[in-house]
Amino acid sequence: MNICEERHTPKYKVTYKGVKGRNYNPEWLVCSTCLSGKTCFGDKEQILSIISLMENEVISR
Numbered sequence: 001m002n003i004c005e006e007r008h009t010p011k012y013k014v015t016y017k018g019v020k021g022r023n024y025n026p027e028w029l030v031c032s033t034c035l036s037g038k039t040c041f042g043d044k045e046q047i048l049s050i051i052s053l054m055e056n057e058v059i060s061r
């Protein structure tokens with residue numbers, strides 16, 4: 001599983017849209033800072049779903 005940054009504590013499992021034409025959606029464990037701060041992780045255009053690791057609930061689709 002990919003993690004946003006090794007020293008961070010991921011709080012969400014984020015599924016991103018993959019490369020067009022490919023049936024693969026990369027999943028990343030992302031902390032809240034990266035999700036809201038860095039465009040590469042927080043780009044809503046690229047996000048398929050966000051699942052909280054704590055409550056295991058779907059936050060958005």
Ligand SMILES: [Zn+2]
Nearest residue numbers: 004008031034
């Ligand atoms: Zn992070």
